[in-house]
Amino acid sequence: MSDEPVETAEKDDARHAEKMAKKKAARDKIMAKKTDEKGLIIVHTGKGKGKSSAAFGMIFRHIAHGKPSAVVQFIKGAMWTGERDLIEKHFSDICQFHTMGEGFTWETQDRARDVAAAGAAWEKAKELIRDERNSMVLLDEINIALRYDYLDINEVVEFLKTEKPTMTHVVLTGRNAKDELIEVADLVTEMELIKHPFRSGIKGQPGVEF
Structure with a gap:
């Protein structure tokens, strides 16, 4: 029996x-x-699923490290x-959570109300970001508010x-991140949509969508 296959495998290894x-x-x-450290501006955008999920993954990492954070x-x-x-x-002592929106714009059908809600959310966001005790602040779906000009991108x-x-x-999430935000960000990830069960008539499900 030849030892060639064994020798070939050993050479490959x-x-x-x-x-x-x-x-x-x-x-x-x-x-x-790579020795420097800094607080990052992180943008999750794109049509694909997973923008908020990835952002919450970082929030849970902060919680695991005992670092105060906010959403x-x-x-x-x-x-x-x-x-x-x-x-x-379970983690309200280390992570503040503020749900400031009133649903997607097609649900409220009231632009003035949407603008007011976005403005209130932005004021809360600024307060939390200014508080240096917070190591990370997640602004979930702020890109949608910026897309519809509920907030001033320049501000x-x-x-x-x-x-x-x-x-x-x-961390700022949501589709259609504006160019001005991408320009100032340190890390930008675009989620690409390849397939989505919604197109096959499957609704959002607990543990996957929310």
Whole structure:
């Protein structure tokens, strides 16, 4: 019986190990230069699902690290969500949660009311961001309020540039993030829609959508 297959496998393993060792050395060299820290402006946008879910993942990381954080929901109103229920029941001492919206604009059908709700949410957001005890502040669905001009994008950007504490992270979610916000952000992720069950007649379900 020939030992060639065994020898070939051993050679493949050795080549792989050598390749990975080179990659690790290059990666370690890069990471050694990354020593700075700062509070980030983080934008989750795009038509795909997962913008708020990813943002709440970071909020739960902050909670796990014992870092105070806060959430302001700009659009979602009376609708129950698992994240809000979990945080308010078990982590309210370390994460403030403010649901300031009254639903999507097609639900209220009252622009003045939507503008007022967005304005109140933005005032609360500024208060929470200015409070340096908060390591992260999530502005959930603020991009929708900005898209419909319920808020002035220039005011939001100027505040983030000039008043956000140096080490505070601010996460902004929602479709159609404006160019001005993308420009000032440190990290921008666009969720791409490939398939969605809604198109097949499947409604939003607990544990997946909310």
